[in-house]
Amino acid sequence: MSLDKDTVARIARLARLKVPDEELAPLAGELSGILAWIEQLNEVDTSNVAPLSSVSDVTLPMRADKVTDGGIAAKVLANAPGGAVYIDPTDKNAGGFFTVPKVVE
């Protein structure tokens, strides 16, 4: 499978990744090279083989529906790019908001 510039631009758009125009053609070449090399997988007959999505045999464990931590509101909010906003500044664990720059237009 060979990718052209337009396809690369379309994938970049899907991935929300800005790729400058002048990089589209070289990227198309590199990605086509990788995909051509991957094509060899088609030699293998896998019609009766189930896909393996995880090697861990463990079934997803259930846990009791109990609070296991808490009282760390300041830690949770520390990395908020818009800063941490607390409902009651004298009691940080009373609740607060993780604020981010405006994303709704």
Add this chain to the structure above:
Amino acid sequence: MAAVTDLTIAQLTAALAKKETSAVEVAEAHLAKLDEHRALNAFITETPDKARAMAKASDERRWKGEAGLLEGVPLAIKDLFCTEGVQTTAASNILKGFVPTYESTVTSNLWKSGAVMVGKTNLDEFAMGSSNMTSHFGGVENPWKRKGDNRKLVPGGSSGGSAAAVAAYMVPGSTGTDTGGSIRQPAAFCGIVGLKPTYGRCSRWGVVAFASSLDQPGPFTRTVEDAALMLQAMAGHDPKDSTSAPLPVPDFAAAARDPNIKGLKVGIPKEYRVDGTSEEIVALWAKGVEMLKAAGAEPVEVSLPHSKYALPAYYIVAPAECSSNLARYDGVRFGLRVPGKDLPEMYENTRGAGFGKETRRRILIGTYVLSAGYYDAYYKQAQRIRTLIARDFKQAFETCDVLLTPTAPTAAFAAGDKMDDPVAMYLNDVFTIPASMAGLPGISVPAGLDKDGLPLGLQLIGRAFDEVTMLRAAAALEKAAAFSGRATGY
């Protein structure tokens, strides 16, 4: 007593127990080494203040008789593990300014056992690479150089800084993560021991995710016994990682101290004789078989027929998982944010500026193979092949206990080589990826030098959750190979 920076972890803990030195003294000696070898660029962040405080607390614990397994041992941490209050970058510009408010389970376990952090090591961006050249913070220099040749060599990747720090005696041990070979290949390139545990043995909680079905933390050390000691402290069930195995942690160190492999069946996979492997590595592999045989093991030829498909299948599965995992870096909640005229443009600008070339390449491949119309042809097919690879190993382990293979097809290469040819770069991991795809444990043991004086490694692969047998075989190999090489070119 030898200089404390020359001691292994086992020797260090013994010297500390006998009060021949103190954790504070040991930390200072290693911090001086970080200072001396800063030009290697092995560290992204050095944490001398934290190291001194942790060392002081360690000495106090020891005086009270509360010494842990790694009490007072200075360690370097790959900058992919979240460390509370210490910036964590994943070697990417997109995590700019990120200081976690929590500690990863693995590092938390290490601190509980008394270890001391000296800093966060350099790596390929988001652990994607085999040379450490894709780091936003620049490449790492391998402490080893070819005889009579002053060119800089890569330490391998992605855990290049962690491997270089141990090879340059800046620390006796460090943590890495291995998705397709990121611990084992740099260990081979730097002449040290690197261990990737069974998937699920060490918790992934708090480790920046690359490919979640493959990522696994593990140690770098200069001896097999030290690797066992570190794994002992790092491993264990963690309810915060749903893929963490609810199994007890065996006595790994005891296994590493018992190199008795009489009657052990060592599988030699015939499909691992691949084109492009250096003749010296093929010869070393044969020598490794003889060494294990002389130690009482029984070599048996085994077949892993789908080996050649592991690498291309990996380059569907890993980028697919990477493109999903890295979708969280959108410029909204943390890290870099580059403005745009509207929201989609802000996302695109942020991600375009925040991710480096290789990361962008893998996100694009991953997005493509998961996109409508291609999912079955690529992703499903790769997962089916993964089933066949896992089945191959299962069958091989019916006739043997452990596998012996080369770790990497060549010795360390020059900085800048293979950068324009992604597929050539990916081939570095041809011997490590099959075990990763099957979730099996692997260890690279330094086993000899090539004609240029560079170290070469051999890999042992064990059954799932049978690191004990793998460590015994690794200890036997280490003893027989008696590798005494030491980097001098730095």
